[in-house]
Amino acid sequence: MDWFPIVAVTFKVLVLGTGMFFAIKWHYDQGEKQKDKEQEKRAVLRAAGKVAAIFVLSLLALGLVTYLLLSRLSLDLRLP
Structure with a gap:
């Protein structure tokens, strides 16, 4: 049972980090469009x-x- 918080927090960080990366990338690409x-x-x-x-x-x-x-x-x- 001690491994669950480690796996859950790691998964959460990876998912939120990936989402933030793509959100920032999308906004940057939108700003580049002229x-x-x-x-x-x-x-x-x-x-x-x-x-x-x-x-x-x-x-x-x-x-x-x-x-x-x-x-x-x-x-x-x-x-x-």
Whole structure:
């Protein structure tokens, strides 16, 4: 039982050390990139707009299909 803390602490140090190394490396590599941030921002906003438009259109289509199905089944659609 005396060996468990030694192995656990060693494993923890190795895992956290590896994670810290790759986190620092990733941040350093991100800083080295000299991409045009404005074009990247536009691309992200364009993609977000497309996703939002698709969501709204699918929501409207679902509402229409639901309304038509309920009308077809002769259910009462009046508000109280």
